[in-house]
Amino acid sequence: MRKEYREYHFDRMVQSIIHFASLSYDGTHKEGFGMFRYAPRFRDAIQTILMTGEPGVLLLKMIDTYLIEILTAHENGKKVALCTFNFSPGVLKPLDVVPICLEPVTTLGVAMWLRGLGEYLNYCCEVGFTETSCSAQRGALGAYLAGLGVRPDFVLCNSIGVCDTNATAFNFAAEYLELPFYQLNAPPTLVDERARTYHRHDFRGLISFVEEQTGKNLDCDLLREVIVETDKQDEIMCEIEDLMRLTPSPVPGIFNLFMYSAKYIYGGSRVATEIMESMLKVSKHNAAQGRAGTTSGKEEARAFSVYVDHYSAQLRPWAWFDEKNISHLGCMMNGFWPVHAPYATGDLKEGTYTMDPTNEETMLDSLADQMSRMPMVKQIRGPYDDPHQWLTDTVASIKTYKPTFCLYTGTIGCRNTWGSIKILARDTEKMGIPTLILFGDAFDHRITSWESMRDRIDEFLTVRRILE
Amino acid sequence: MIVAGCDVGSLTSKALLLNDRKVLSCAIQRSVSRPEDSARRVMDQALAEASLSCDDISYVITTGYGRACIPFANDEISEITCHSRGALWLMPGIRMIIDIGGQDCKAIKLDQNGRIIKFTTNDKCAAGTGRFLEVMATVLGLSLEDLGELSSHSRNPLDLAAACTVWAQTEVIHHLNNGRPIEDIAAAVNLAMAKRVAMIANSLGMEKSACISGGVAKNSGVVAYLEKQLGVKLKKPPRVDPQAVGALGAAVIAHERVQKSREIPRPAAAEESTVQGGIESS
Amino acid sequence: MLKGFQDIATSLSNRFVDQWKREGKQVVGFTCSYVPEEIISAAGLLPFRMRGIGATSTSIADTYFGPVICSFPKCILQLAGEGAYDFLDGVILTPGCDSIRRLDECWRKAVEDSRGTFPGFHVYYGVPHKVTQYSLEWFVEETKILLESIEEYFGITVASEDLRDAIRVFNRSRTLLKRLEELRSREHVPITGADATAVIISANAMPRDLYNRILEDLIDELDQSKDGIHGRKRLLLSGSANDDIDLVRLIESSGGMVVADTLCFGSRSYSDLAEEDGDPLLSIAKRYLSHTMCPRMFGYYKQRLAFMKERIQQANVQGVILQNIRFCDMHGSENSLFERDLEAMGIPCLRIEREYGPLVEEGRIKMRIDAFMEGLNAG
Incomplete structure (x- = not known):
C-alpha cells in the first residue's frame, strides 16, 4: 500500500464525504447542486443519490449517522463487530453492539471514490489473500487489516455454507487481527424442520457468543422494538416492491439499492423505516400520475439483475439505466423474503419469515428465520434448482416484476454463482427473458471498466431488440 | 578463466561471458521455439562478440525456463538464485x-x-x-x-x-x-x-x-x-543490460564454481572432462 | 507392488474397478473426503473417490462452469462429459467447497447435451461447516438419509453389523496408512513421496479389504527394507486437493523428498479412526465431521496449524510447500497464515498457485521449487 494511503483512516474519510454530501441538500437546491462543481471526484455518485430528493437525502444522513456510530462506538463504551452484509443488524441493537457491515462499507468506498479501492484490495493480497478472493470484502477489509479504521472487537459471519470466499475473508480477518470469531452456518436446505432447528440453535449460539464478548445481556425490550420495527419496515418495503409490478414501474431504479442498503445497515431501526416511507411516498406519487420512476417518466425496458448490482462506477449504472428509460427492478440483494413479499406466492410462502413479538423465544426464532433468509444466505446454499434456491427465486422475481431482460454481474471471487450462472441464464432464456452475463467485478473496476460493460449491455439491448 | 551464464527465457534469451570480474560480452536475442536452439544462438553471438570460441569457456551455467535441456551446460540453477547473485554482484548490499x-x-x-x-x-x-x-x-x-x-x-x-x-x-x-x-x-x-x-x-x-x-x-x-x-x-543495474542480470548471476556462480574446484586439487582428468564437456563447437 | 499402486494413481479407472463391475457389482462415486465411505461399502457398493486425472482439456466443463472456477471439478466434469465416468452407478456430491458443489448442477445439465451419463442414483450430501452438538445431530440425520436412500435405490438392507464391519475395515486402512506415515518419518525413507501418494490415493479406488491386504504386505516389505533414501531435504506438502503423483514427482525432481502431507487425498483421509463400539451411524458421523479438517470448516485454523506442526515434528520436515489450485481461496488464503506462523518458527515455506493435475504449468512450478530447494540446501 502506498504511503499516502496510510496517512488517513478509511472509515473517517468515507464518513466526511458522506457527511458533507448529506449537508449539501440542507441549503437551496441551487446551492446544493452548485457545490458539486467543486467536488468532481464524488459528484457522479452523490448527484445520482440526491436526484431522488428526500429519500436520497435521508439515505445519506442515515449512512452518515451509521459511520459516526462506528467511529465513536468505543468512546461510547460499545463493542464493534465486523459483520457480513447479509447479517441482519437488528439483533445487535439489543446487544449494544455496533456492526461494521463490511461489504456495504466497501460499496461506499467504490461508489464514492473515482479511482476505487485498488490500494486496499491489493493490500489484502499483500498480506496473504489470493488475488481471486472476492473484492466485496477485500475493498474495505484492506483498510481494516492495515489498521486504517476502527479496530473491530470480534467477527460475526453469516456466509458459511453460502459463500466460501466470503467466509474465508472473515476467517482470515479474525486470525490476522486475532479476534474472536462466530460463524452462522447454513445447511443446504431451508424450510424443513431440521434446517429450521439448526438455524435456531446456531442463532442462539450467536447471542451467547456476543453476550460473552460484551459482558451484557440481550435487552428484551429493545429486541421487541426491533421485531416490531422490522415488520413495519418490511411491510413498507413490500408495498414498494408491489408497485414495481406496475407497467411502467413507478419506483425509481435506485430505490432498490436504497432499500437493501437500509436493511443491511439499519434493518429493524426506525431510521431505515423512514427511508422506506419516503420512497413509498415518491413511488405512490409517480404511480398516481402513471409515470415511470425514471427521470423522464417513461419506461422503455425493464431490467432485473439475477445477482448483485454493479457498484464500482460511482453509481453510473443507475444513472445510465435512468437515462435510457430502463426501469431497474432490483437484484438478488433485494430478496429478503418477509412474509409480505409480493414474490412470495403459493408454495414459496414457505420460504418466508414472520416477526412474532409474543415472547423472547418467538422473537429469537423470528430473527433466526430472518437471518437464514437474508439475500444469498437463502438462495445459494444448495443446488441452484432446489426448492427456494437461486432458480426458484429468480423465476419468482421474473414472474412478479416482468422484466424485459436479465443481467448477471458478480465478482471474480464468486465461485458459487459463476459455477451455475451459465445454467441459470439458459433457464431464464428458455422463459423468454434475454439474459446477459457480464464479465466484470462489482467492486473492482480494474477487472472491466464500467464503460466496457455499458457498451456490452448497450450492444445486447440492440441486438436482442430490447430497446428499439 | 572465462565462464558463461546463459538465461533462456520464454521471450528472450541472454548470454554473458565473464573473465574474472570483467564482462567480456553480453548478447540478447528473441527466443525461438526450442530452448536448446535459443541457447546455442545466443551463446554463439556472445562468443562472436568477444572473439572467442566454445573451447575457451571453462564452465557454463544455464538458467531460465528452458535451462534444463541445454546440452552444453555444466549445471543449471533457478533464475531466482541467478538474479539475486547477478544483482548482488553489481550492487553489493542490495x-x-x-x-x-x-x-x-x-x-x-x-x-x-x-x-x-x-x-x-x-x-x-x-x-x-x-x-x-x-x-x-x-x-x-x-x-x-x-x-x-x-x-x-x-x-x-x-x-x-x-x-x-x-x-x-x-x-x-x-x-x-x-x-x-x-x-x-x-x-x-x-x-x-x-x-x-x-x-x-x-x-x-x-x-x-x-x-x-x-x-x-x-x-x-x-x-x-x-x-x-x-x-x-x-x-538500475550498472554496466550490464538490465535484461542480462540473470545471465550475469549464472556466470558469477560459474566463476565461483571453477575457483572453488581449483582450490581443492582434483584429478586432472576429471577437471579436464568438465571443461571439455562445456561447449561443443557447432 | 508399488507399480500396481502407481497404475491406479495415474489412471481414472483400474483393473480392480473393472473386475468389480464384471462381477455385477456397483460403484458409487463421491467428490470429497467428508463422504463416509463406510456407508457405501456396508451396502456392498464400491466407494470411488472421483478425480480429474487424465483430462486433457476443459472444453465441455467450460460450457457449464464459469471462468473463475477451480480446475479440479472442471476436470471431473470434463471426464464425465466424455463418458469416462460411465462406470459409476451412483454419485454423492457435497458442499465440500463452492467450486466442487456446483458440479452437481453442471453435471446434470452437461448430460443433457453430451454423451456422458449422470448416474441414476445421486445425492447431495449436506456436510455442516462447524462442529457442535446440533451440527452433529444434523449430520447424523443426513447420514441416515444417505443410508436409507442407498438402501432404497439399490434394494439392499444394511444392518448395523454391516456398518460395524465397514468401520473396522476402514479403521484398519487408516491404521496401516498411519504406519506408512511413520515409515516415511524415518531418517532413511523407504518410499518416495510420489509413491506414497499413489499408495494413499489407491485406498479410494479399489475394494478396501483387498487394499488392506496389499498394503499390509507393502508395509512389511518397506519396514524391512534397509536402503532407504536419505540426505535429501525433507518436505511436507500441504494445501488444495492433489491426487496427481506427477506434482509430487516434480517437487522431488528438484532434490527434495516429500515425507509428509496434510492433504485430503493424503493424511487427512486417514487421520482419525471411527469408534468401533456404540451406534455405528453416530460413530461414522462423528469421525467425518470432526476429523482433521479442511479449511471448509471455518474457524479452526489453529487446529489445522497444530496438525501441521505435529506432522512436521514427526517427520523431521525441513521445508513446507503450500500450494493451492487457482481460485481456491480457502487454501490459498490460509496458506499465507501457515507461511507466517511456520516461518516464525523457522520452517521455510514456499507458496505456489497452480492449476489442477493435467493442466499444471510444469515450467513455472519447477522454477519456484528449484529456487526454494536451492535456498533450503544453502541454508
Whole structure:
C-alpha cells in the first residue's frame, strides 16, 4: 500500500464525504447542486443519490449517522463487530453492539471514490489473500487489516455454507487481527424442520457468543422494538416492491439499492423505516400520475439483475439505466423474503419469515428465520434448482416484476454463482427473458471498466431488440 | 578463466561471458521455439562478440525456463538464485530485487549477507509481466521504448482495467476510440503495470535498498510509477543490460564454481572432462 | 507392488474397478473426503473417490462452469462429459467447497447435451461447516438419509453389523496408512513421496479389504527394507486437493523428498479412526465431521496449524510447500497464515498457485521449487 494511503483512516474519510454530501441538500437546491462543481471526484455518485430528493437525502444522513456510530462506538463504551452484509443488524441493537457491515462499507468506498479501492484490495493480497478472493470484502477489509479504521472487537459471519470466499475473508480477518470469531452456518436446505432447528440453535449460539464478548445481556425490550420495527419496515418495503409490478414501474431504479442498503445497515431501526416511507411516498406519487420512476417518466425496458448490482462506477449504472428509460427492478440483494413479499406466492410462502413479538423465544426464532433468509444466505446454499434456491427465486422475481431482460454481474471471487450462472441464464432464456452475463467485478473496476460493460449491455439491448 | 551464464527465457534469451570480474560480452536475442536452439544462438553471438570460441569457456551455467535441456551446460540453477547473485554482484548490499521478465514478474528479498530470505512470483496470468506491455504497445502502435517515454508527457493518466491482459486490451481500444490522448493511455498502461508489480513486491515487505531488472526496467514510465507506488528509489543495474542480470548471476556462480574446484586439487582428468564437456563447437 | 499402486494413481479407472463391475457389482462415486465411505461399502457398493486425472482439456466443463472456477471439478466434469465416468452407478456430491458443489448442477445439465451419463442414483450430501452438538445431530440425520436412500435405490438392507464391519475395515486402512506415515518419518525413507501418494490415493479406488491386504504386505516389505533414501531435504506438502503423483514427482525432481502431507487425498483421509463400539451411524458421523479438517470448516485454523506442526515434528520436515489450485481461496488464503506462523518458527515455506493435475504449468512450478530447494540446501 502506498504511503499516502496510510496517512488517513478509511472509515473517517468515507464518513466526511458522506457527511458533507448529506449537508449539501440542507441549503437551496441551487446551492446544493452548485457545490458539486467543486467536488468532481464524488459528484457522479452523490448527484445520482440526491436526484431522488428526500429519500436520497435521508439515505445519506442515515449512512452518515451509521459511520459516526462506528467511529465513536468505543468512546461510547460499545463493542464493534465486523459483520457480513447479509447479517441482519437488528439483533445487535439489543446487544449494544455496533456492526461494521463490511461489504456495504466497501460499496461506499467504490461508489464514492473515482479511482476505487485498488490500494486496499491489493493490500489484502499483500498480506496473504489470493488475488481471486472476492473484492466485496477485500475493498474495505484492506483498510481494516492495515489498521486504517476502527479496530473491530470480534467477527460475526453469516456466509458459511453460502459463500466460501466470503467466509474465508472473515476467517482470515479474525486470525490476522486475532479476534474472536462466530460463524452462522447454513445447511443446504431451508424450510424443513431440521434446517429450521439448526438455524435456531446456531442463532442462539450467536447471542451467547456476543453476550460473552460484551459482558451484557440481550435487552428484551429493545429486541421487541426491533421485531416490531422490522415488520413495519418490511411491510413498507413490500408495498414498494408491489408497485414495481406496475407497467411502467413507478419506483425509481435506485430505490432498490436504497432499500437493501437500509436493511443491511439499519434493518429493524426506525431510521431505515423512514427511508422506506419516503420512497413509498415518491413511488405512490409517480404511480398516481402513471409515470415511470425514471427521470423522464417513461419506461422503455425493464431490467432485473439475477445477482448483485454493479457498484464500482460511482453509481453510473443507475444513472445510465435512468437515462435510457430502463426501469431497474432490483437484484438478488433485494430478496429478503418477509412474509409480505409480493414474490412470495403459493408454495414459496414457505420460504418466508414472520416477526412474532409474543415472547423472547418467538422473537429469537423470528430473527433466526430472518437471518437464514437474508439475500444469498437463502438462495445459494444448495443446488441452484432446489426448492427456494437461486432458480426458484429468480423465476419468482421474473414472474412478479416482468422484466424485459436479465443481467448477471458478480465478482471474480464468486465461485458459487459463476459455477451455475451459465445454467441459470439458459433457464431464464428458455422463459423468454434475454439474459446477459457480464464479465466484470462489482467492486473492482480494474477487472472491466464500467464503460466496457455499458457498451456490452448497450450492444445486447440492440441486438436482442430490447430497446428499439 | 572465462565462464558463461546463459538465461533462456520464454521471450528472450541472454548470454554473458565473464573473465574474472570483467564482462567480456553480453548478447540478447528473441527466443525461438526450442530452448536448446535459443541457447546455442545466443551463446554463439556472445562468443562472436568477444572473439572467442566454445573451447575457451571453462564452465557454463544455464538458467531460465528452458535451462534444463541445454546440452552444453555444466549445471543449471533457478533464475531466482541467478538474479539475486547477478544483482548482488553489481550492487553489493542490495536487499530487494524486482525483476520483470517477459512472462513472469518476481520479487526477491535478501538478508544483509545476500542470502535469499523469500521470493515470490506473479500468478499465471500475463498481467504484470513484460508480455502485458508488449500487447498494449502493439495495440497502441508504439514501440516498447516509446511506451515508456510517452507516459512522462501525460498530464492525466487514465484508469485502466488491467487485472487481465485480454480485458485491458479492450479497454485500451475503447480509450483510443474515444480519442483520448495516446500519452494518457500509455501512462495508464504503465501505471496499471506498476500497481500490480507493487502488490507483488509489497507482499514480501519492501526494502529501501532495492533494484529493478528485466526488460521492463528499460521502460522509464513503469519504473517511475513503480517508485511512486513503493515509495522507494529503484537502482538500475550498472554496466550490464538490465535484461542480462540473470545471465550475469549464472556466470558469477560459474566463476565461483571453477575457483572453488581449483582450490581443492582434483584429478586432472576429471577437471579436464568438465571443461571439455562445456561447449561443443557447432 | 508399488507399480500396481502407481497404475491406479495415474489412471481414472483400474483393473480392480473393472473386475468389480464384471462381477455385477456397483460403484458409487463421491467428490470429497467428508463422504463416509463406510456407508457405501456396508451396502456392498464400491466407494470411488472421483478425480480429474487424465483430462486433457476443459472444453465441455467450460460450457457449464464459469471462468473463475477451480480446475479440479472442471476436470471431473470434463471426464464425465466424455463418458469416462460411465462406470459409476451412483454419485454423492457435497458442499465440500463452492467450486466442487456446483458440479452437481453442471453435471446434470452437461448430460443433457453430451454423451456422458449422470448416474441414476445421486445425492447431495449436506456436510455442516462447524462442529457442535446440533451440527452433529444434523449430520447424523443426513447420514441416515444417505443410508436409507442407498438402501432404497439399490434394494439392499444394511444392518448395523454391516456398518460395524465397514468401520473396522476402514479403521484398519487408516491404521496401516498411519504406519506408512511413520515409515516415511524415518531418517532413511523407504518410499518416495510420489509413491506414497499413489499408495494413499489407491485406498479410494479399489475394494478396501483387498487394499488392506496389499498394503499390509507393502508395509512389511518397506519396514524391512534397509536402503532407504536419505540426505535429501525433507518436505511436507500441504494445501488444495492433489491426487496427481506427477506434482509430487516434480517437487522431488528438484532434490527434495516429500515425507509428509496434510492433504485430503493424503493424511487427512486417514487421520482419525471411527469408534468401533456404540451406534455405528453416530460413530461414522462423528469421525467425518470432526476429523482433521479442511479449511471448509471455518474457524479452526489453529487446529489445522497444530496438525501441521505435529506432522512436521514427526517427520523431521525441513521445508513446507503450500500450494493451492487457482481460485481456491480457502487454501490459498490460509496458506499465507501457515507461511507466517511456520516461518516464525523457522520452517521455510514456499507458496505456489497452480492449476489442477493435467493442466499444471510444469515450467513455472519447477522454477519456484528449484529456487526454494536451492535456498533450503544453502541454508
